[in-house]
Amino acid sequence: MLKGKKIVLGVTGSIAAYKSALLVRLLVKEGAEVQVVMTPAAKEFITPLTMATLSGRPVLCDFFDTNSGNWHSHVELGLWGDAMIIAPATAATLGKMANGVADNLLVTTYLSMKAPVFIAPAMDLDMYSHPSTQRNIDILRGYGNNMIEPASGELASHLCGKGRMEEPENIVARIKDFFFSGRLLTGKKVLITAGPTYEKIDPVRFIGNYSSGKMGFAIAQECASQGADVTLVAGPVSIATPHPSIKRINVESAQQMYNTATEAFPQCDTAILCAAVADYRPSSVAEKKIKRTGEGMTIELEANPDIAASLGKIKRDDQRLVGFALETNDGENNAREKLAKKNLDFIVLNSLTDKGAGFAVDTNKVTIIDKEGETRYPLKSKSEVARDIVKHLSKLLLVLLFILLPVSLDAQELNAVVNLNTSKIQGTNTEVFESLKDALSEFINNRKWTTYNYEDYERVSCNFTFIVDEYSDAGEFSVTLMVQSTRPVYGSSYNSPLFMYEDKVRFNYQSHDRLEFNEDNLDNNLTAVIAFYAYLILGLDMDAMGEMGGSDLLTKAQNIANNAQNLSDTGWRAGSGNSNRFSIIDDYMNGALEPIRQLMYRYHRLGLDTMYKNADAGRKVITETFALLNEAYANRPLAYFTKLFTEYKQDEFVNIYFKKGTSEEKQSVVKILSEINPSLSTSWDKILKDR
Ligand code: PMT
Numbered sequence: 001m002l003k004g005k006k007i008v009l010g011v012t013g014s015i016a017a018y019k020s021a022l023l024v025r026l027l028v029k030e031g032a033e034v035q036v037v038m039t040p041a042a043k044e045f046i047t048p049l050t051m052a053t054l055s056g057r058p059v060l061c062d063f064f065d066t067n068s069g070n071w072h073s074h075v076e077l078g079l080w081g082d083a084m085i086i087a088p089a090t091a092a093t094l095g096k097m098a099n100g101v102a103d104n105l106l107v108t109t110y111l112s113m114k115a116p117v118f119i120a121p122a123m124d125l126d127m128y129s130h131p132s133t134q135r136n137i138d139i140l141r142g143y144g145n146n147m148i149e150p151a152s153g154e155l156a157s158h159l160c161g162k163g164r165m166e167e168p169e170n171i172v173a174r175i176k177d178f179f180f181s182g183r184l185l186t187g188k189k190v191l192i193t194a195g196p197t198y199e200k201i202d203p204v205r206f207i208g209n210y211s212s213g214k215m216g217f218a219i220a221q222e223c224a225s226q227g228a229d230v231t232l233v234a235g236p237v238s239i240a241t242p243h244p245s246i247k248r249i250n251v252e253s254a255q256q257m258y259n260t261a262t263e264a265f266p267q268c269d270t271a272i273l274c275a276a277v278a279d280y281r282p283s284s285v286a287e288k289k290i291k292r293t294g295e296g297m298t299i300e301l302e303a304n305p306d307i308a309a310s311l312g313k314i315k316r317d318d319q320r321l322v323g324f325a326l327e328t329n330d331g332e333n334n335a336r337e338k339l340a341k342k343n344l345d346f347i348v349l350n351s352l353t354d355k356g357a358g359f360a361v362d363t364n365k366v367t368i369i370d371k372e373g374e375t376r377y378p379l380k381s382k383s384e385v386a387r388d389i390v391k392h393l394s395k396l397l398l399v400l401l402f403i404l405l406p407v408s409l410d411a412q413e414l415n416a417v418v419n420l421n422t423s424k425i426q427g428t429n430t431e432v433f434e435s436l437k438d439a440l441s442e443f444i445n446n447r448k449w450t451t452y453n454y455e456d457y458e459r460v461s462c463n464f465t466f467i468v469d470e471y472s473d474a475g476e477f478s479v480t481l482m483v484q485s486t487r488p489v490y491g492s493s494y495n496s497p498l499f500m501y502e503d504k505v506r507f508n509y510q511s512h513d514r515l516e517f518n519e520d521n522l523d524n525n526l527t528a529v530i531a532f533y534a535y536l537i538l539g540l541d542m543d544a545m546g547e548m549g550g551s552d553l554l555t556k557a558q559n560i561a562n563n564a565q566n567l568s569d570t571g572w573r574a575g576s577g578n579s580n581r582f583s584i585i586d587d588y589m590n591g592a593l594e595p596i597r598q599l600m601y602r603y604h605r606l607g608l609d610t611m612y613k614n615a616d617a618g619r620k621v622i623t624e625t626f627a628l629l630n631e632a633y634a635n636r637p638l639a640y641f642t643k644l645f646t647e648y649k650q651d652e653f654v655n656i657y658f659k660k661g662t663s664e665e666k667q668s669v670v671k672i673l674s675e676i677n678p679s680l681s682t683s684w685d686k687i688l689k690d691r
Contacts, residue, residue, distance in 0.1 A: 002172075003031030005179060008081040008113070010106045011051065013041025016088035016122035016165035021046060023087060023168035024054040030172060035060070035077065037106045039093065063105055074105060078112030083175060086110065087148070088122030088165045091133050098136035116178065120148040120171055125161030134362075141383065142243050144225055148174055149381060152491050152613040161613075173456070184394035186227035191268040192220045193261055193275035193307065195235030197254040201299060202286035209276045210359040213237030215324075215350075215382050216274035220246050222386035223272075226394070231268065233260045235275055254278050254304035261307050265314065270393060272322040273308045274348075276359075280304060312343030320345045320396050322389070328352050335369050345396055346370035348389060354379070368392050368453075375453040376545070378490055378609070392453070413454045413538055416444040419465040429473065432511045436477075440464065443515040443527065449534050450553060452542070460541045461486050461495060464530070475510045481529070485537045487544060487604065492612035496604060498540050500648040503581065505529050506569040522560065525567040532560045532581060536588075543597055544604035551597075558585045583640055592635035595628040596642065602628070611656070619656060623665045630672045646677040657687045 007027055011020045020036075027034050034055040038048060040062075048059035060077075086093065086106070093106065097119075102108045110117060119140060127133055128150060141147055148171055152162045166174075194216020198206040217239045220232045224245040232241060232248045235257065241248045249264075251257045254277045265271055280301035290297075308323045315321050323344040325335035328351065335349040349367045352358045356379050357365040365379040368389070377388055420437045422430075444464065462485035470478035481503045486495035507526035517527040535557035542550030561582045564572045573582045588596060603625045611618025633642050646653075653673065657666050670684045 002027060002176060002179065005032045005082045006080055007032045007034050007175070008077055008084040008109060009034050009036050009055075010084060010086035010089075010093075010110065011036060011038045011042040011046070012086065012088055012090045012093040012106065013039055013043075013045055014088040014090045014122045014165070015045060017042050017045035019165055019168050020087055021050055021054055023085070023171060024051060026168050026172045027175075028055065030176070033057075035080070037061070037077070037109050039104050039106050041090075041092075060105055063108075074108040074112045077109045078114050081113060081115045083115050083178070084110065084113045084117045085120065085171065085175065086117065087120035087168075087171055089119045091121075091123050091127045091130075091136075094119070094121060094133060094136045094140065098139040116144075116146060118146045118148055118171070118174065118178075120166050121150050121163075122165035123150075123163050125163045128161075128163040138240070141221055141225075142240065144243055146174070146178070146225065147383065149384060154615070170457075184226040184390060185223055185397070188223075188228045188270065188397065189231070189268040190223045190228045191231045191233070191261060191264050191271040192216055192223065193233045193235075193257060193271075193273045193277070194220065195237040196276050197235045197257055197278045197304075198252050199254065199278045199281035199304070200252075200285045201282050202288065202290045204289050207278055207280070207282070208236075209278065211235070211237075211276035212360040213239050214360070214362065215364060215385070216272075217241065218382040218386040219272055219274055219389060222383065222390045226390055231264045233257055233264070233275070254281060254307070258305040258307045258310065262310060262314070265311050265319075268319070269397065270320045270322065271311055272389070272393070273311070274324050275307075276326065277307060278304055279306075306342070308338075308342040308344065315343060320393065322393060323347045325349045326352065326358060332367070332369065332374070335367075339369060339371075346392065373451050388455075391455075412445055412447065413449050413452070413458075413460060413541075414444055414447075414462055414534060415459040416441065416462045416464055418444065419463065421465065421467045422471075425468055425471050429471075429511075432471075432475070432509065433468070435511045435513075436466075436509050439509075439513065439515045440466075440530070443517070444530060444534065447517075447534075449538055450542070457488060457490075458545075459488075460498065460537060461488075462537060464533075469504075475508045476506070477509055477526075478504070478506050481505050483533045483537075485541075487541045489604075489612055490609045494608075494612065496608050496652060497648045498544075499533075499537050501533075501584070501644070503529070504569075504571055506571075508568075519556070519560070522564050522567060525564070525569045528560055528564050528567060529569075529571075529581075532557050532564070532585075535560070536585060540600055543600040550600075554585065554589055558589050561585050584644070587636070587639040587641040590636070590639075592632070592639070595631040595635070596645065599625045599628040599632070615660065619661050619665070622656060623661070623669060626669050626672045629676070633672075633676050643677055646673055646680065650680050650683045654683050654686050 009024060011017055024034050035057055036051040036055050036059045038059055038061045043061060048061060052059045096107045097110050102111055137147060148166045150162055151164045151166055195213035196209045196211040198208045200206050213234060220230050221243060224230050224243040230246045232246050234248055234250050236252055249260050251260055257275060257277060281304050283300040283302045311321055321344050323338060323342055325338050325347050327334050331349050331351045335347050339347045347369050349369055350357050350364050354365045356363040362381055363379050364382050364385045366385055367374050367376045418437055418441045420433055422433050465482040467480040468477060469480055484500045485498045487498050489496050515527050517531050522528045535553045539550035539554035539557060542553055561572055571581060573580050603622055607618050607622035607625060610621060657669060666687050670687050673684050
């Protein structure tokens with residue numbers, strides 16, 4: 001996919017330099033030509049020989065080749081590369097890049113680079129969060145560089161926190177994304193409001209709010225990086241905007257912001273209204289400082305214009321309008337009301353009750369709501385939130401452009417590998433097997449199974465392995481199907497098992513048949529079975545994404561199981577006792593197993609996803625979820641799903657508790673596991689006997 005792309009990879013002196021070896025390998029594997037440039041300090045961490053061997057090119061470290069005396073031209077490198085990646089980028093190199101301190105070949109190459117630059121910082125958490133590092137990052141971002149934020153996790157210092165260089169696979173994905181999708185807003189004109197407004201009371205006092213402008217400025221930065229011409233109408237804030245494509249207009253009051261925004265909007269394709277605008281202003285402004293009288297005083301207020309609603313009224317069909325909703329209670333309802341009332345295309349809800357979200361902080365947790373539905377995002381840095389908003393916007397603008405074209409814009413939810421094993425029936429028609437495998441892969445991967453917007457990184461990986469037990473030339477198949485899936489643990493490169501099951505399926509398939517699925521008319525056992533597992537897997541994942549998220553998908557799976565009784569295959573209700581397909585979902589949806597549904601959410605979303613940022617806190621949540629497992633087991637001891645859960649999570653449980661956690665934690669967990677699934681005692685013993 002990166003075939004023919006020329007990439008300059010800058011490596012600096014960090015313990016994470018070992019990861020850049022893998023990065024070179026992955027880039028080369030994708031077909032890229034990689035030229036490695038190392039700082040002198042980087043050579044202390046990884047040898048140029050390793051990097052030269054992997055990239056197939058001599059590594060450049062010095063201004064001159066000490067043997068031949070040849071000059072290594074950073075200018076030529078700057079013209080040669082289609083992209084430059086600096087990974088890992090230390091605090092020292094970030095500082096040099098931000099301030100033009102050109103004392104090594106890597107920095108001179110950076111300063112000469114004509115192509116886009118991607119920077120993946122790596123350092124200890126305190127260094128990363130230090131204001132000087134953050135300022136340098138802001139400056140570099142402002143120059144239009146693409147930051148690849150470090151992940152959270154255990155660092156070389158054994159401390160836990162943000163600073164770990166992003167995994168090479170994810171860096172390659174970002175690069176591919178860049179080359180593949182191009183810039184999302186090229187040629188677009190975007191109006192952005194940001195920051196607070198100040199409403200004067202007298203020459204020294206005002207009514208204001210806590211907005212720092214960080215969210216709106218991050219959006220302006222992202223839009224500019226994605227190729228837009230930005231007009232940023234900024235309330236009184238102290239943030240710089242060095243990006244050349246951002247035209248900044250400073251205002252103070254809501255009325256000034258209104259005047260500027262309404263004048264600019266007709267020339268724009270889109271407006272994103274992130275400012276915290278005062279709804280009221282003092283009816284009159286005292287000319288002189290109001291003196292203290294010792295008595296109480298009343299300030300009469302009058303309504304300010306609503307900028308969003310006014311732009312909503314003059315919005316043309318070819319324009320898009322995005323608003324924010326800052327709520328303290330009943331967020332979704334209030335946001336939906338504002339969406340409709342202000343004629344917005346979508347609204348970004350953030351709540352002051354979410355820790356780390358809203359005013360002044362560097363992070364935010366948002367839900368994007370439009371007429372179609374809503375997408376919840378986890379807590380992220382404001383620049384990452386800005387990326388999500390811009391991605392959402394770009395889809396709308398694209399839909400606007402190609403309104404009649406059937407473009408599928410969201411990532412499909414499932415990322416499935418289909419395996420077809422025919423070793424049991426050698427010597428028969430191979431064409432039909434090839435055709436079946438392709439049809440299955442297309443059926444599972446190219447279908448949008450939900451109305452939710454999945455990001456690429458949220459895709460659920462799964463394996464559908466079909467072992468063909470019997471096949472007749474009439475196209476009758478009898479297969480053993482093994483379904484296995486994992487969900488990504490956010491902020492880590494780890495995947496957590498969601499579901500594993502073995503099944504027997506009978507169906508008919510002829511070469512070149514396309515696989516079609518109609519929920520109301522199940523006449524194909526194969527597609528019904530696949531759809532059943534797809535909804536089951538995604539339902540479990542959506543439960544992991546939000547407390548109510550997956551219920552509707554699990555209901556779909558349950559409906560398929562209910563309606564599929566007349567299909568040729570009897571596996572829907574057959575099988576030993578509780579282990580047929582019908583029972584799996586029935587158990588899960590049954591009220592008695594409601595604790596399992598809650599468990600899936602708490603275990604994954606609150607437990608595992610936290611664990612990779614803060615191991616002890618995450619493990620504590622996970623330990624608490626075992627009470628829910630126990631409750632489900634007590635309600636219905638024979639339920640197959642409970643047992644299945646302990647089976648497919650056994651390795652993960654061992655990983656979580658082996659040599660970690662307190663002995664009380666281990667004992668409480670093992671007591672429950674041993675009762676539910678005594679046959680796995682070897683694993684449970686491992687948890688206990690680890691010291
Ligand atoms: O600046 P930060 O410190 O980074 O904080 C970011 C933020 C919390 C300010 C931002 O994320 C945010 O939520 N901005 C909107 C705050 C707000 O005023 O929300 P609201 O629900 O009151 O307003 C709804 C929408 O109408 C907003 O798009 C607002 O810009 C717009 N509005 C409101 C009143 C008004 N008179 N004119 C408007 O255009």
